[in-house]
Amino acid sequence: MIVVAAQRFPPPEFSETGHQLPGFLAPAVRALFFERLDVAVLAVALALAAWLALRQRSRRGLVWLGIFSVLYFGFWRKGCICSIGSIQNIALALSDSAYAIPVTVIAFGLLPLIVALFFGRVFCAAVCPHGALQDLVLLKPVTVPPWLEHGLRMLAYVYLGLAVIFAATGGGFIICQYDPFVPIFRLSGNTAMVVTGVVFLVAGIFIGRPYCRFLCPYGVLLGLAARVSKWRVRVTPTTCTQCRLCEQSCPFNALNPATLAGPVRTAAATKRRLTWLLALLPVLVATGVWLGGVSGTALARNNRLVNVAERIQLENTGAVTGTTDAATVFRATGTPPEELFTVARQLQHRNIRAGRWAGLWVGLVIGLKLLALTVRRQRPDYEADQTRCVACARCYRYCPEELKRLGLPVPE
């Protein structure tokens, strides 16, 4: 499109001095090579994390790799692009054909998930700068009671559902918007962001990885992949002797005790509970869908066009005085407001549909969680919970069998 600029004052010829016009200063964009390098570093770091966590069983190695990740992906690359945020780009690319997703983002989104299908959440252990940073600041871990742990972990599922529908409906990237650690990596940001970051970091000294456990939407996907992983973290390198020394070793409540230590419930009681919960599942899903649909209208307000449409309508009916910049810009285009209202209505319907999907997801997750809490699996050994374990390698050295393997003295 060629737009001829307003030339109120014709530019001079400089016939007297022959003055030459200065050129533009146009600093170059970061070279594409470096984008590719980021992907290569990610791949190498993932391989290294898997090797250190599962083969070498080296906590020290993972700490060093974590420091590297915090420095490289965090402070050097300013925490962006990250795998957590890439969920949104992928959701947007799948829903909006006009969006061109960068190849780097696809690689950041999919590589850790593929690795998790084989090696578990080694990405969380020391490659993700958010995870590594929280892991490094955890100095005085406190135990979160199981009921709170299970409850808070549900938040991550809700967050994932919300992030996907926000991105897919063009409502914005909420994961990036409310990321607590990016302002720390950038050493700048608005007050709310910086305060959230500092709060999470200080909380992380006592509560192990609060973001990873209770909020991280990517951790949900990694957990699902890690559940069926081919290789996994095992506390003991040989066989579990039920010595219970590792019982308190995990600061993330990701260690499942052997079943003999668990509470006893009769088979009949379990069956009754299961029946009730199975009947509750459709109710939860239906409630979720209903609530999601109701909140769809509020959800739509995150869309720029819907916002402008609402404002124009309010101004036209005289409900508000004055105007906003966005409304002024719209009026300057000369488009009839009816056209905008039609588009806004379509967007609203789209958001209501998306809200229902999110509600369905949340209802389903809560229902399945309740069922999973009821079904008690026989577990002969103390083992890491595959969904929750972030492969930090803290528990290994609690196991006397591991100490024997390493040739270290076993305390009596």
Added chain:
Amino acid sequence: MNRRDFMRGAFRGAGLIGLSGVLAGVIRRANAAGSVWQIDPWKCTACGRCATECVLEQSAAKCVHSFDMCGYCQLCTGYFEPQPNKLNTAAENQLCPTGAIKRQFIEDPYYEYTIDEPLCVGCSKCVKGCTMFGNGSLHLQIRHDRCVNCNECSIARACPADAIHRVPAAQPYLFKSREGHVG
């Protein structure tokens, strides 16, 4: 192989197929050359949000000057306060809050206005003055030596004119010119 291992293998396969499906879905829309954020100066309304909404301490958006569009006016409405005491470089006459515009005499009656980029905070006061009463040669651009290329640009989110979009990294600037858009 026991039943549980078999199930896990099956789910793992399903997971891989699912991820391949996602990959197939997005790869058609993939952009290998990369893209960066940029302000369309023809859409910009100089509202001033660029200075405050950027995640950086000092915004990545700064003013640039298209000299070929500039009228080299003695009374520059991008440089001077609406009612200047005098047409000189005294601070009280300047519109720019940081004194980032340098005014230099070239030949009678023409003056050249250059942006001292490190001083510019991207407040767009000069852009507004120049666009409303002058040729519109002063305009904002996102400087790619500063921009960290966030996944979602926070200025873009706040922009009332929807003027900020991703552009191909090969042509990262949308400088104003007499003819219209140039890369």
